[in-house]
Amino acid sequence: MNHLPLIIKREYLTKVKNKSFIVMTFLSPMIMIALITFVAYLSQLNNDKQRTISVLDESGIMEDLFESTSSTTYHILKNTSLETAKTIVSSTSGYGLLHIEKQEYISDISKNIKFYSDDPPSLSVLSGLESKIESKLNNLILEEKGVDIELIKNSKTRVSIVQESFAGEKSSKMDSLIKLAFGIAVGYLLFMFIIIYGNMIMRSVIEEKTSRIIEVIISSVKPVQLMLGKIIGTSLAGLTQFFVWLFLGGVLLTVVSIVFNIDVSQLQSQQQEIIQQAASNSELNSQVQDFMLAFYHLPIVNLIIAFILFFICGFLLFSSLYAAIGAAVDNETDTQQFIWPILVPLMLAVYVGIFTVIEDPHGTVSTVFSFIPFTSPVVMVMRIPFGVPLWQQLVSLLLLIGTFMFAVWFAAKIYRVGILMYGKKPSYKELIKWLKY
DSSP states (O other): OHHHHHHHHHHHHHHOOOOOHHHHHHHHHHHHHHHHHHHHHHHHHHHHHOOOOOOOOOSSSGGGGGOOOSEEEEEEEHHHHHHHHHHHHHTTTTTTEEEEEOOSSSHHGGGGEEOOOOSOOHHHHHHHHHHHHHHHHHHHHHHHHOOHHHHHHOOOOOOOOOOTTTTEEOHHHHHHHHHHHHHHHHHHHHHHHHHHHHHHHHHHHHHHHHTHHHHHHHHOOOOOHHHHHHHHHHHHHHHHHHHHHHHHHHHHHHHHHHHHHHOOOGOOTTTTHHHHHHHHHHHHHHHHHHHHHHHSSSSSHHHHHOOOOHHHHHHHHHHHHHHHHHOOOOOGGHHHHHHHHHHHHHHHHHHHHIIIIITTTHHHHHHHHTTTTTHHHHHHHHGGGGGGOOOHHHHHHHHHHHHHHHHHHHHHHHHHHHHTTOOOOOOHHHHHHHHOO
Protein backbone atom coordinates (compact mmCIF):
# COMPACT_ATOMS: atom_id res chain seq x y z
CA MET A 1 0.00 0.00 0.00
CA ASN A 2 1.29 3.43 -0.91
CA HIS A 3 1.57 5.43 2.32
CA LEU A 4 3.48 8.30 0.73
CA PRO A 5 0.57 10.85 0.65
CA LEU A 6 -0.20 10.07 4.30
CA ILE A 7 3.45 10.52 5.30
CA ILE A 8 3.69 13.80 3.37
CA LYS A 9 0.50 15.07 5.07
CA ARG A 10 1.72 14.00 8.49
CA GLU A 11 5.15 15.55 7.98
CA TYR A 12 3.68 18.79 6.63
CA LEU A 13 1.12 19.17 9.43
CA THR A 14 3.68 18.24 12.09
CA LYS A 15 5.98 20.97 10.82
CA VAL A 16 3.42 23.76 10.35
CA LYS A 17 1.75 23.04 13.73
CA ASN A 18 5.04 23.05 15.56
CA LYS A 19 5.21 26.01 17.96
CA SER A 20 8.77 26.99 17.09
CA PHE A 21 7.91 26.82 13.36
CA ILE A 22 4.86 29.08 13.87
CA VAL A 23 6.81 31.51 16.03
CA MET A 24 9.68 31.76 13.55
CA THR A 25 7.26 32.06 10.60
CA PHE A 26 5.64 35.16 12.07
CA LEU A 27 8.54 36.47 14.15
CA SER A 28 11.24 36.38 11.45
CA PRO A 29 9.63 38.93 9.08
CA MET A 30 8.79 41.14 12.08
CA ILE A 31 12.41 41.12 13.27
CA MET A 32 13.67 41.70 9.74
CA ILE A 33 11.28 44.59 9.08
CA ALA A 34 12.04 46.06 12.52
CA LEU A 35 15.77 46.03 11.72
CA ILE A 36 15.23 47.53 8.26
CA THR A 37 12.94 50.18 9.72
CA PHE A 38 15.40 51.03 12.47
CA VAL A 39 18.30 51.37 10.02
CA ALA A 40 16.10 53.41 7.64
CA TYR A 41 15.06 55.64 10.56
CA LEU A 42 18.68 56.24 11.54
CA SER A 43 19.59 56.93 7.90
CA GLN A 44 16.68 59.36 7.64
CA LEU A 45 17.84 61.15 10.80
CA ASN A 46 21.33 61.38 9.36
CA ASN A 47 20.07 62.70 6.02
CA ASP A 48 17.77 65.22 7.72
CA LYS A 49 20.75 66.65 9.57
CA GLN A 50 21.58 70.13 8.31
CA ARG A 51 25.27 70.76 7.63
CA THR A 52 26.73 74.24 7.46
CA ILE A 53 30.08 74.38 5.72
CA SER A 54 31.99 77.64 5.72
CA VAL A 55 34.20 78.36 2.73
CA LEU A 56 37.22 80.65 2.87
CA ASP A 57 38.29 81.00 -0.75
CA GLU A 58 41.43 83.13 -0.85
CA SER A 59 41.88 82.40 -4.56
CA GLY A 60 38.54 84.06 -5.36
CA ILE A 61 37.74 81.64 -8.17
CA MET A 62 35.57 79.09 -6.36
CA GLU A 63 32.91 81.26 -4.70
CA ASP A 64 30.23 80.55 -7.30
CA LEU A 65 30.92 76.84 -7.08
CA PHE A 66 29.13 76.15 -3.82
CA GLU A 67 25.33 76.21 -4.01
CA SER A 68 23.36 75.29 -0.89
CA THR A 69 21.15 72.19 -1.00
CA SER A 70 18.42 70.80 1.26
CA SER A 71 21.02 69.11 3.47
CA THR A 72 24.07 71.37 3.12
CA THR A 73 24.34 75.13 3.52
CA TYR A 74 27.49 76.85 2.29
CA HIS A 75 28.57 80.03 4.06
CA ILE A 76 31.10 82.04 2.07
CA LEU A 77 33.56 83.97 4.26
CA LYS A 78 35.16 87.09 2.84
CA ASN A 79 37.82 89.55 3.95
CA THR A 80 38.94 87.47 6.92
CA SER A 81 42.01 85.56 7.95
CA LEU A 82 42.21 81.82 8.35
CA GLU A 83 42.58 82.00 12.14
CA THR A 84 39.56 84.29 12.45
CA ALA A 85 37.57 81.96 10.17
CA LYS A 86 38.50 78.98 12.34
CA THR A 87 37.33 80.84 15.46
CA ILE A 88 34.03 81.83 13.82
CA VAL A 89 33.23 78.29 12.63
CA SER A 90 34.29 76.72 15.90
CA SER A 91 32.19 79.12 17.98
CA THR A 92 29.09 78.62 15.80
CA SER A 93 29.41 74.79 15.85
CA GLY A 94 29.50 74.64 12.08
CA TYR A 95 30.17 71.36 10.29
CA GLY A 96 33.58 72.52 9.09
CA LEU A 97 35.68 75.07 7.29
CA LEU A 98 36.93 74.60 3.74
CA HIS A 99 40.06 76.63 3.14
CA ILE A 100 41.29 77.23 -0.41
CA GLU A 101 44.66 78.94 -0.29
CA LYS A 102 45.67 81.46 -2.94
CA GLN A 103 48.52 80.37 -5.22
CA GLU A 104 50.40 81.95 -8.07
CA TYR A 105 49.47 79.16 -10.46
CA ILE A 106 46.05 77.54 -10.69
CA SER A 107 47.62 74.09 -10.92
CA ASP A 108 49.09 74.58 -7.41
CA ILE A 109 45.73 75.32 -5.77
CA SER A 110 44.76 71.66 -5.62
CA LYS A 111 47.77 70.95 -3.39
CA ASN A 112 46.78 73.52 -0.77
CA ILE A 113 43.15 72.86 0.08
CA LYS A 114 42.24 71.91 3.65
CA PHE A 115 39.09 71.07 5.57
CA TYR A 116 39.00 72.00 9.27
CA SER A 117 36.49 70.42 11.63
CA ASP A 118 36.18 69.09 15.18
CA ASP A 119 35.05 65.65 14.00
CA PRO A 120 36.22 63.86 10.84
CA PRO A 121 33.81 64.67 7.97
CA SER A 122 31.94 61.90 6.18
CA LEU A 123 33.46 60.40 3.06
CA SER A 124 30.46 61.45 0.96
CA VAL A 125 30.91 65.11 2.00
CA LEU A 126 34.64 65.11 1.20
CA SER A 127 34.09 63.27 -2.08
CA GLY A 128 31.42 65.77 -3.11
CA LEU A 129 33.70 68.75 -2.37
CA GLU A 130 36.67 67.16 -4.14
CA SER A 131 34.56 66.39 -7.20
CA LYS A 132 33.31 69.99 -7.47
CA ILE A 133 36.72 71.59 -6.97
CA GLU A 134 38.49 69.13 -9.28
CA SER A 135 36.07 69.79 -12.13
CA LYS A 136 36.36 73.56 -11.66
CA LEU A 137 40.19 73.53 -11.56
CA ASN A 138 40.43 71.27 -14.61
CA ASN A 139 38.30 73.68 -16.60
CA LEU A 140 40.31 76.69 -15.41
CA ILE A 141 43.62 75.03 -16.32
CA LEU A 142 42.31 74.16 -19.78
CA GLU A 143 41.04 77.73 -20.28
CA GLU A 144 44.43 79.04 -19.16
CA LYS A 145 46.02 76.95 -21.89
CA GLY A 146 43.62 78.41 -24.45
CA VAL A 147 41.36 75.40 -24.74
CA ASP A 148 37.68 76.04 -25.48
CA ILE A 149 35.75 74.23 -22.69
CA GLU A 150 32.43 74.39 -24.52
CA LEU A 151 34.07 72.81 -27.53
CA ILE A 152 35.32 69.94 -25.36
CA LYS A 153 31.89 69.47 -23.77
CA ASN A 154 30.22 69.43 -27.15
CA SER A 155 32.79 67.03 -28.55
CA LYS A 156 32.24 64.46 -25.77
CA THR A 157 30.39 61.37 -26.89
CA ARG A 158 29.30 58.22 -25.16
CA VAL A 159 30.17 54.89 -26.72
CA SER A 160 27.85 51.99 -26.07
CA ILE A 161 28.68 49.05 -28.27
CA VAL A 162 25.53 47.22 -29.30
CA GLN A 163 26.03 43.51 -29.57
CA GLU A 164 24.12 41.71 -32.29
CA SER A 165 24.13 38.05 -33.19
CA PHE A 166 24.30 36.90 -36.80
CA ALA A 167 20.60 36.05 -36.45
CA GLY A 168 19.89 39.72 -35.71
CA GLU A 169 19.32 39.49 -31.94
CA LYS A 170 20.59 42.65 -30.22
CA SER A 171 22.01 42.97 -26.69
CA SER A 172 24.29 45.31 -24.72
CA LYS A 173 26.59 45.46 -21.70
CA MET A 174 23.58 46.30 -19.54
CA ASP A 175 21.95 43.06 -20.73
CA SER A 176 24.91 41.10 -19.34
CA LEU A 177 24.74 42.92 -16.00
CA ILE A 178 21.00 42.23 -15.65
CA LYS A 179 21.50 38.59 -16.54
CA LEU A 180 24.36 38.28 -14.06
CA ALA A 181 22.30 39.92 -11.29
CA PHE A 182 19.42 37.54 -11.96
CA GLY A 183 21.74 34.53 -11.99
CA ILE A 184 23.40 35.52 -8.71
CA ALA A 185 20.03 36.10 -7.02
CA VAL A 186 18.72 32.71 -8.16
CA GLY A 187 21.93 30.92 -7.22
CA TYR A 188 22.01 32.34 -3.69
CA LEU A 189 18.27 31.70 -3.22
CA LEU A 190 18.71 28.02 -4.05
CA PHE A 191 21.88 27.84 -1.94
CA MET A 192 20.17 29.33 1.13
CA PHE A 193 16.99 27.26 0.66
CA ILE A 194 18.99 24.03 0.55
CA ILE A 195 21.08 24.96 3.59
CA ILE A 196 18.11 26.05 5.74
CA TYR A 197 15.56 23.37 4.87
CA GLY A 198 18.07 20.59 4.22
CA ASN A 199 19.24 21.03 7.81
CA MET A 200 15.62 21.02 8.93
CA ILE A 201 15.06 17.65 7.25
CA MET A 202 18.24 16.27 8.79
CA ARG A 203 17.30 17.43 12.30
CA SER A 204 13.80 16.01 11.87
CA VAL A 205 15.20 12.56 11.04
CA ILE A 206 17.62 12.71 13.99
CA GLU A 207 14.82 13.70 16.40
CA GLU A 208 12.56 10.83 15.31
CA LYS A 209 15.45 8.41 15.42
CA THR A 210 16.50 9.38 18.94
CA SER A 211 12.92 9.33 20.22
CA ARG A 212 12.50 5.74 18.91
CA ILE A 213 9.20 6.69 17.22
CA ILE A 214 10.79 5.60 14.00
CA GLU A 215 10.80 1.96 15.15
CA VAL A 216 7.00 1.98 15.27
CA ILE A 217 6.60 3.79 11.95
CA ILE A 218 9.13 1.67 10.09
CA SER A 219 7.19 -1.52 10.94
CA SER A 220 4.38 -0.55 8.55
CA VAL A 221 6.06 1.82 6.09
CA LYS A 222 8.89 1.28 3.64
CA PRO A 223 12.00 3.32 4.55
CA VAL A 224 12.16 4.89 1.08
CA GLN A 225 8.54 6.06 1.36
CA LEU A 226 9.23 7.46 4.82
CA MET A 227 12.28 9.31 3.57
CA LEU A 228 10.52 10.73 0.49
CA GLY A 229 7.50 11.73 2.56
CA LYS A 230 9.75 13.53 5.02
CA ILE A 231 11.58 15.35 2.23
CA ILE A 232 8.45 16.41 0.33
CA GLY A 233 6.48 17.30 3.47
CA THR A 234 9.30 19.42 4.89
CA SER A 235 9.82 21.06 1.49
CA LEU A 236 6.13 22.03 1.31
CA ALA A 237 6.32 23.40 4.87
CA GLY A 238 9.41 25.38 3.85
CA LEU A 239 7.66 26.81 0.79
CA THR A 240 4.67 27.73 2.97
CA GLN A 241 6.97 29.56 5.37
CA PHE A 242 8.78 31.28 2.49
CA PHE A 243 5.54 32.62 0.95
CA VAL A 244 4.24 33.71 4.39
CA TRP A 245 7.50 35.63 4.87
CA LEU A 246 7.09 37.32 1.49
CA PHE A 247 3.47 38.26 2.19
CA LEU A 248 3.99 39.41 5.78
CA GLY A 249 7.19 41.24 4.86
CA GLY A 250 5.42 43.20 2.11
CA VAL A 251 2.45 44.05 4.34
CA LEU A 252 4.60 45.08 7.33
CA LEU A 253 6.90 47.17 5.17
CA THR A 254 3.94 49.03 3.70
CA VAL A 255 2.33 49.57 7.12
CA VAL A 256 5.56 50.80 8.69
CA SER A 257 6.21 53.20 5.80
CA ILE A 258 2.70 54.69 6.09
CA VAL A 259 2.28 54.78 9.88
CA PHE A 260 5.77 55.97 10.86
CA ASN A 261 6.43 57.98 7.69
CA ILE A 262 9.78 56.29 7.20
CA ASP A 263 11.14 56.11 3.70
CA VAL A 264 12.95 52.75 3.45
CA SER A 265 14.69 53.97 0.30
CA GLN A 266 16.73 56.20 2.65
CA LEU A 267 18.88 53.12 3.17
CA GLN A 268 20.45 53.84 -0.19
CA SER A 269 20.71 57.59 0.10
CA GLN A 270 23.90 58.05 2.08
CA GLN A 271 25.26 59.95 -0.86
CA GLN A 272 21.99 61.64 -1.68
CA GLU A 273 23.62 64.80 -2.93
CA ILE A 274 25.78 62.90 -5.38
CA ILE A 275 22.80 60.87 -6.54
CA GLN A 276 20.76 64.01 -7.09
CA GLN A 277 23.52 65.42 -9.23
CA ALA A 278 23.72 62.19 -11.19
CA ALA A 279 19.94 62.11 -11.70
CA SER A 280 20.13 65.28 -13.74
CA ASN A 281 22.71 63.63 -15.95
CA SER A 282 21.34 62.65 -19.35
CA GLU A 283 23.85 59.80 -19.46
CA LEU A 284 22.30 58.27 -16.35
CA ASN A 285 18.83 58.56 -17.84
CA SER A 286 20.10 56.76 -20.89
CA GLN A 287 21.44 53.98 -18.71
CA VAL A 288 18.06 53.65 -16.99
CA GLN A 289 16.45 53.20 -20.40
CA ASP A 290 19.09 50.57 -21.24
CA PHE A 291 18.24 48.81 -17.99
CA MET A 292 14.55 48.67 -18.82
CA LEU A 293 15.25 47.42 -22.34
CA ALA A 294 17.66 44.79 -20.98
CA PHE A 295 15.01 43.60 -18.51
CA TYR A 296 12.43 43.19 -21.26
CA HIS A 297 14.99 41.24 -23.32
CA LEU A 298 15.25 38.55 -20.63
CA PRO A 299 13.66 35.19 -21.62
CA ILE A 300 11.20 35.48 -18.71
CA VAL A 301 9.01 32.44 -19.48
CA ASN A 302 12.01 30.17 -20.06
CA LEU A 303 13.65 31.46 -16.89
CA ILE A 304 10.59 30.92 -14.70
CA ILE A 305 9.97 27.36 -15.96
CA ALA A 306 13.67 26.43 -15.77
CA PHE A 307 14.02 28.00 -12.32
CA ILE A 308 11.05 26.02 -10.92
CA LEU A 309 12.19 22.69 -12.41
CA PHE A 310 15.87 23.03 -11.50
CA PHE A 311 14.97 24.45 -8.09
CA ILE A 312 12.67 21.52 -7.21
CA CYS A 313 14.95 18.80 -8.60
CA GLY A 314 18.07 20.34 -7.09
CA PHE A 315 16.46 20.74 -3.70
CA LEU A 316 15.14 17.15 -3.71
CA LEU A 317 18.59 15.85 -4.69
CA PHE A 318 20.37 17.55 -1.81
CA SER A 319 17.51 16.92 0.64
CA SER A 320 17.74 13.16 0.10
CA LEU A 321 21.43 13.34 1.05
CA TYR A 322 20.60 15.41 4.14
CA ALA A 323 17.99 12.80 5.13
CA ALA A 324 20.55 10.02 4.69
CA ILE A 325 23.02 11.87 6.92
CA GLY A 326 20.31 12.36 9.56
CA ALA A 327 19.58 8.62 9.51
CA ALA A 328 23.26 7.69 9.80
CA VAL A 329 24.05 9.67 12.97
CA ASP A 330 22.62 10.00 16.47
CA ASN A 331 23.16 13.73 17.00
CA GLU A 332 23.94 16.93 15.08
CA THR A 333 27.56 17.00 16.24
CA ASP A 334 28.30 13.84 14.28
CA THR A 335 26.90 15.36 11.05
CA GLN A 336 29.87 17.69 10.48
CA GLN A 337 32.05 15.07 8.79
CA PHE A 338 29.28 14.28 6.26
CA ILE A 339 28.05 17.83 5.57
CA TRP A 340 31.07 19.23 3.74
CA PRO A 341 30.74 16.89 0.68
CA ILE A 342 27.30 18.48 0.20
CA LEU A 343 28.37 22.07 0.79
CA VAL A 344 31.47 21.99 -1.43
CA PRO A 345 29.64 21.44 -4.77
CA LEU A 346 27.04 24.01 -3.76
CA MET A 347 29.66 26.65 -3.01
CA LEU A 348 31.59 25.67 -6.12
CA ALA A 349 28.43 26.12 -8.21
CA VAL A 350 27.85 29.64 -6.86
CA TYR A 351 31.47 30.74 -7.44
CA VAL A 352 31.65 29.19 -10.90
CA GLY A 353 28.39 30.91 -11.73
CA ILE A 354 29.61 34.32 -10.57
CA PHE A 355 33.17 34.28 -11.90
CA THR A 356 32.89 32.10 -14.99
CA VAL A 357 29.40 32.44 -16.40
CA ILE A 358 29.61 36.25 -16.71
CA GLU A 359 33.00 36.02 -18.43
CA ASP A 360 32.14 33.20 -20.81
CA PRO A 361 28.62 31.77 -20.38
CA HIS A 362 29.08 29.28 -23.22
CA GLY A 363 32.71 28.36 -22.47
CA THR A 364 33.87 24.87 -21.56
CA VAL A 365 33.91 25.41 -17.78
CA SER A 366 30.45 26.97 -17.63
CA THR A 367 28.97 24.36 -19.98
CA VAL A 368 30.48 21.38 -18.15
CA PHE A 369 29.38 22.61 -14.71
CA SER A 370 25.88 23.26 -16.03
CA PHE A 371 25.61 19.53 -16.85
CA ILE A 372 27.03 18.17 -13.59
CA PRO A 373 23.92 17.42 -11.48
CA PHE A 374 25.38 18.72 -8.19
CA THR A 375 26.14 22.12 -9.71
CA SER A 376 23.66 22.34 -12.61
CA PRO A 377 20.71 23.75 -10.56
CA VAL A 378 22.75 26.92 -9.97
CA VAL A 379 25.04 27.16 -13.02
CA MET A 380 22.45 26.24 -15.68
CA VAL A 381 19.92 28.75 -14.31
CA MET A 382 22.67 31.38 -14.35
CA ARG A 383 23.49 30.52 -17.99
CA ILE A 384 19.92 30.54 -19.31
CA PRO A 385 19.60 34.37 -19.45
CA PHE A 386 22.56 34.36 -21.88
CA GLY A 387 20.72 32.01 -24.24
CA VAL A 388 21.13 28.26 -23.80
CA PRO A 389 19.75 25.85 -26.45
CA LEU A 390 16.67 23.97 -25.30
CA TRP A 391 18.34 20.58 -25.82
CA GLN A 392 21.09 21.51 -23.37
CA GLN A 393 18.52 22.53 -20.77
CA LEU A 394 16.62 19.25 -21.25
CA VAL A 395 19.75 17.09 -21.10
CA SER A 396 20.92 18.88 -17.94
CA LEU A 397 17.47 18.47 -16.36
CA LEU A 398 17.28 14.76 -17.26
CA LEU A 399 20.76 14.20 -15.79
CA LEU A 400 19.64 16.00 -12.64
CA ILE A 401 16.45 13.90 -12.37
CA GLY A 402 18.42 10.70 -12.98
CA THR A 403 20.94 11.65 -10.30
CA PHE A 404 18.13 12.54 -7.92
CA MET A 405 16.61 9.04 -8.42
CA PHE A 406 20.03 7.46 -7.85
CA ALA A 407 20.54 9.64 -4.76
CA VAL A 408 17.16 8.51 -3.42
CA TRP A 409 18.16 4.89 -3.92
CA PHE A 410 21.55 5.56 -2.32
CA ALA A 411 20.03 7.51 0.57
CA ALA A 412 17.30 4.89 1.08
CA LYS A 413 19.94 2.20 1.52
CA ILE A 414 21.67 4.22 4.23
CA TYR A 415 18.35 5.32 5.67
CA ARG A 416 17.07 1.73 5.96
CA VAL A 417 20.05 0.58 8.02
CA GLY A 418 21.04 3.80 9.74
CA ILE A 419 17.59 4.66 11.05
CA LEU A 420 17.69 1.64 13.38
CA MET A 421 21.36 1.97 14.32
CA TYR A 422 22.07 3.57 17.70
CA GLY A 423 25.08 4.40 19.79
CA LYS A 424 27.62 4.08 17.00
CA LYS A 425 29.40 6.81 15.08
CA PRO A 426 29.53 5.58 11.45
CA SER A 427 32.48 6.14 9.12
CA TYR A 428 32.47 6.44 5.34
CA LYS A 429 33.72 2.84 5.15
CA GLU A 430 30.78 1.66 7.20
CA LEU A 431 28.29 3.61 5.08
CA ILE A 432 29.59 1.78 2.00
CA LYS A 433 29.00 -1.52 3.82
CA TRP A 434 25.40 -0.50 4.50
CA LEU A 435 24.80 -0.19 0.75
CA LYS A 436 25.41 -3.95 0.39
CA TYR A 437 22.78 -4.98 2.99
